[in-house]
Amino acid sequence: MSKQVAEVGTLFLHGGDGEYAVVVRRDGERLLHGRLDLKETDAGPRPGRFRIKDGDDEIPRRPEQFVEMARRASRIRISEQTPRAGREEIEAMLAGYQLDAKQVRTCRVCAGKGRYSPLTSETAIKADDEYICPDCAKRELEREANYRGLRSGARGRLEELLLEVGDLERVANLLSGQLDPDLTKFDEISATTDEIDLVSTRDLDVHGELKSRLQAFDELLPVxxxxxxxxxxxxxxxxVVSxxxxxxxxxxxLAGIDRALKGEGKMLFLVPLVALANQKHEDFEADYGDVLDVTIRVGASRIRDDGNRFDPDADVIVGTYEGIDHALRTGKDLGDIGSVVIDEVHTLGEEERGHRLDGLVSRLKHYCETAGSDTQWVYLSATVGNAPELAGQLDAQLIEFEERPVPIERHVTFADGSEKVDIENKLVRRAFDAKSSKGxxxxxxxxxxxxxxxxxxxRRLDYESAPYHAGLDYGQRKRVERQFGEQELAAVVTTAALAAGVDFPASQVIFDSLAMGIEWLNVQEFEQMLGRAGRPDYHDQGTVYLLVDPDGTYHNSMEMSEDEVAFKLLKGEMEPVITGYDETAAIEETLANITVAGRKAKRLNDRMVGEVPTKHALGKLIEYEFIDGFEPTPLGRAITEHFLEPSEAFFMLDAIRSGESPDEIVAGIELRDEDR
Structure with a gap:
């Protein structure tokens, strides 16, 4: 005890009704925790029983030891949470030994557990009708987070908010979907305007028909x-990355239509999705259909290609990647191609589709070279993390423009699947009830x-809304687009898979889910989707809400939870576009290149963005009897025309040889896909 007394720093007292917690702290560490009972004497209150806590035990000490400890203390503090009568009793007891004490604001929870935690205006956290210390508030928040299954990324965010706003209840309410804008706001992406010398549309050296259509604008936009x-x-x-x-x-x-109008070759405008191709086809038909023939090629038919709607002699061909690739793989004559526009070129980085776009570009370049076309290539993307490197790989000049026309506020709140729609309803109503300065x-x-x-x-939104996805027919989608454009709808609800094709002038984007099917969104996809919020000609700012299901997943194969993914996406840097090749992808693209280019296939492989193990792929193609020399076998040609992986082809062959019906074969393929 003498060693402890010699080292006394702050003596802290808290309690009431004659019994008080005693804490001794020095240099931020607790040296002693005990209990003191006071007794009434003729001279006033004096120490009665004094016990020192040792784990779960209490060790009795003489009352005089408390007095000796108090005299050696550098300061004595009494908690304000001690009732007035108790504070007066302690002060009277200390005065009997000519000792002074100061009342301090402390954390009641800590004091009750033998901890001395003084509070200041900067550290006090409001909890119901009292204030507690940050550590106790964090523990309370941790208990609530554990109950909700919240993971690490979200916990860190909530702790930041707790220290920032100093109100435990307000922060904890976020876990049940509260929409306090001061708390849900994660950050704001400011509007940026680069100083660009804008080009007057009158000065453009383009065909007169194109120029006349551009006269509605005095100047081109910066990019x-x-x-x-x-x-x-x-x-x-x-x-072009913007x-x-x-x-x-x-x-x-500007490049493709001008060339087509001048008779310098047709324009190919290629996109990843059928829905987007349909939209672009209608746009081009409406804008240029009176002066150019416009057609569409969407490659839906791996089984049958009747060529309906597709006119290979048209001036403008809008197509999906697969649609044009199918034309190349089957030897279609696409005529003189003056320009190729590849929209959403960051698709090169996708695991499933990246190698196919890579192969398509190489095969299409080979076609243009063989046909003697002087083809111009324009690649478009909003999201490329390694733009200079990708531009070099594509042998293209980089045009990078980072302007964001309106600011975007990004918000996060937490809710499970059953709560999300109620929150979405509030957000949709709030947005639709407000008007921008532009009306x-x-x-x-x-x-x-x-x-x-x-x-x-x-169905559950109060205001007029509509679903919008690839399962709707063309007419249904166009009706939704028209209604939204005329402000008849407060909201459209669409799948993440259609993010690239959604072109609605929305002020607000809500993420009901951070998954695309059963896969989490990546940073590119997320950035592109949130970029739909706010249009310069319509809105003053864009608003984005992430409704995050704590500990939520959409498939048992998902390793992360939705709250972890949310903060990874919000804080994530744009990922580089890298085309990877495993054995299956290398075999598929090499076989397609042999089908299109024969002996020149290696040259096609060598100039692709990804590194293709050509020698290994050729060995497998020979082993599988997909090629004979530098020609595809009938089996190899069927496989490449129908975009089959080798394992799919062998599965189908075995099933056919076993006498299975077409329905059984299709069901078997579906089961294989699910297993993978």
Missing amino acids: QSLAVRNGLLEGRDQL ATATGKTLVGE YRGQTIVFTNSRRRCHEIS
Whole structure:
């Protein structure tokens, strides 16, 4: 005891009704925790029983030892949470020994557990009708987070908010979907305007028909001006990287439509999705159908290609990657190609589709070279993390423009699947009830992960809304687009898979899910989707809400939970576009290149963005009897025309030889896909 007394720093007292907790601290560490009872004497209150806590035990000490300890203390503090009568009793007891004490604001929870935690205006956290210390508030929040299954990334965010706002209840309410904007707001992406010397549309050296259509605008937008000033109209190949809604599409049109009108070759405008191809086809038909023949090629038929709607002699061909690739693999004559626009070129980095786009570009370049076409290539993307490297691999000039036309606020709140729709309803109502300074109501895009969920959410929203996904027919989608454009709908609910094709002038984007099907979104996909919030001609700012299901997943194969993914996406850097090749991808693309280019296949492989193990792939193609020399066998040709992987082909062959029906074969393929 003497050693402890010699080292006394702060003596702290807390309690009431004659019994008080005693804490001794020095240099931030607790040296002693005990209990003191006071007794009434003729001279006033004096120490009665004194016990020192040792684990769960209490060791009795003489009352005089408390007095000796108090005299050696550098300071004595009494908690304000001690009742007034108790404080007066302690002060009277200490005065009997000519000792002074000061009352301090402390954490009641800590004091009750033998901890001395003084509070200041900066450290006090409001909890119900009292204030507690940050450590106790964090423990309370931790208990609530554990109950909700919240993971590490979200916990860190909540702790930041707790220290920032100093109110435990307000922060804990986020876990049940509260929409306190001061707390849900994660950050704001400021509007940025680069100083660009804009190009006057009157000064453009383009065909008169195109120029007349551009006269509605006095000047090109910044990214368009950059492209023109850097040789777009002189035939320079370009990789254009710029945020959503900054006018990238017109860059491709300026090059391709101009060439088509001047008789310098047709334009191919290629996109990853059928829905997007349909939309672009209608846009081109409406804008240029009176002066150019416009057709579409969407490659839906791996089984039968009757060529309906597709006119290979048209001036403008809008197609999916697969649709044009199928034409190449089957030897279709696409005529003289003056320009190729590859939209969403960051698809090169996708695991499933990246190698196919890589192969398509190489095969299409071979076709153009063989046909003697002087083809210009324009690649478009909103999201590329390694733009200079990718531009070099594509042998294109980089046009990178980082302007964001309106600011975007990003918000996060937490809710499980059953709570999310109620929150979405509030957000949709709030947005639609407000108007921007430009006179437009706020409208919302809700992104979710399944078609069924699209319909469920849309049915439960109070204001007019509509589902929008690839399962709707063309007419249904166009009706939704028209209604949204005319502000008849407060919201559209769409799948993440259609993010690239959704072109609605929305002020607000809500993420009902951070998954695309059963896969988590990556940073590129997430950035592209949130970029749909806010249009410069309609809105003053964009708003994005992530509704995060704590500990939520959408398939048992998902290793992370939705709250972990949310903060990874919010804090994530744009990922580089890298095309990877495993054995299956290398075999598929090498076989397709042999089918299209024969002995020149190695050259096609060598100039692809990804590194293709050509020698190994050739060995496997020979082993599988997919090629004979540098020609595909009938089996190899069937496989490449129908975009089959080798394992799929062998499965189908075995099933056919076993006498299985077509329905059984299809069911077997579906089961294989699910297992994978």
